[in-house]
Amino acid sequence: MHHVSSKRSEIMEAALAVFKEKGLEKTSVRDIMNKSGYGLGTFYLYYADKKDLMERMVLDKSMKLIIDAEANCSGDDPVQRYISFVEYIMDYLVANPFELELMSQNITWALYTKLENDERLKEADSTLQFILNKYENLFSHTYSQSQKLYILSLTLEIMMSTCKSALMEESILSIDEMKPVLFTVIGKMFSRKEGE
Numbered sequence: 001m002h003h004v005s006s007k008r009s010e011i012m013e014a015a016l017a018v019f020k021e022k023g024l025e026k027t028s029v030r031d032i033m034n035k036s037g038y039g040l041g042t043f044y045l046y047y048a049d050k051k052d053l054m055e056r057m058v059l060d061k062s063m064k065l066i067i068d069a070e071a072n073c074s075g076d077d078p079v080q081r082y083i084s085f086v087e088y089i090m091d092y093l094v095a096n097p098f099e100l101e102l103m104s105q106n107i108t109w110a111l112y113t114k115l116e117n118d119e120r121l122k123e124a125d126s127t128l129q130f131i132l133n134k135y136e137n138l139f140s141h142t143y144s145q146s147q148k149l150y151i152l153s154l155t156l157e158i159m160m161s162t163c164k165s166a167l168m169e170e171s172i173l174s175i176d177e178m179k180p181v182l183f184t185v186i187g188k189m190f191s192r193k194e195g196e
Contacts (some may be wrong), residue, residue: 008046011036012057020098024054038175058103063127065092068136078137079190083183085135086159093163094175100167104160128153138190155186 018027027048033040042177047053066089073084093100128149139148162182166175 007042011038011043011046012053012060015053016098019102024102036112052163054102058105059127061099062103063130065089066131068092070131078135079187082135082138082155082190085131086155086184086186087179089156090159090163090175091114092181093160094166097167100160100163104164112153131156151189154191158182158185 011032015027015032018031020037022031027045028049031042032050032053036042043053047056069085069088069092072088073081075081075084093103131152132145132148135152136148140150144149159182162178163175165171166173166178179185
């Protein structure tokens with residue numbers, strides 16, 4: 001089983017390298033497999049087509065990033081801890097613009113997709129549920145489970161948009177100027193009213 005996982009990972013890494021070099025649209029399955037060193041037929045043992053590979057890549061990269069962010073965030077206050085989590089992700093995405101582009105095209109899908117057989121997220125059935133499990137104490141008890149998931153996805157989509165804006169040549173603010181504004185907005189989204 002490890003050999004299967006290893007080949008799948010090697011194909012995914014080869015695809016990432018070719019996507020960065022040629023772009024998503026101009027890359028063919030043949031280009032990917034030439035880079036991986038495996039035959040064309042091997043691709044179809046693991047992926048239905050290039051779109052399937054890209055979706056799995058986004059899911060894999062986003063899960064890894066979220067797990068790494070959770071492991072590296074700090075703070076005792078739930079809101080500050082969540083902001084630390086978001087900042088870790090932002091720093092990674094700004095440093096890796098191609099991955100930002102790849103993930104931002106599919107982030108909502110990746111957050112809500114049901115996960116199967118992924119040992120990294122044993123306690124959750126989706127990436128978003130994993131985040132909610134870690135940050136449940138951000139919310140007042142007046143929100144439903146679906147509303148909590150929506151609020152989390154909203155903060156992550158705003159974060160992605162902020163990263164993309166910061167990387168634009170005509171951006172009026174740098175990422176370091178945008179972060180305090182974004183973190184204030186996130187803080188207000190989770191602020192509790194008196195009596196809660």
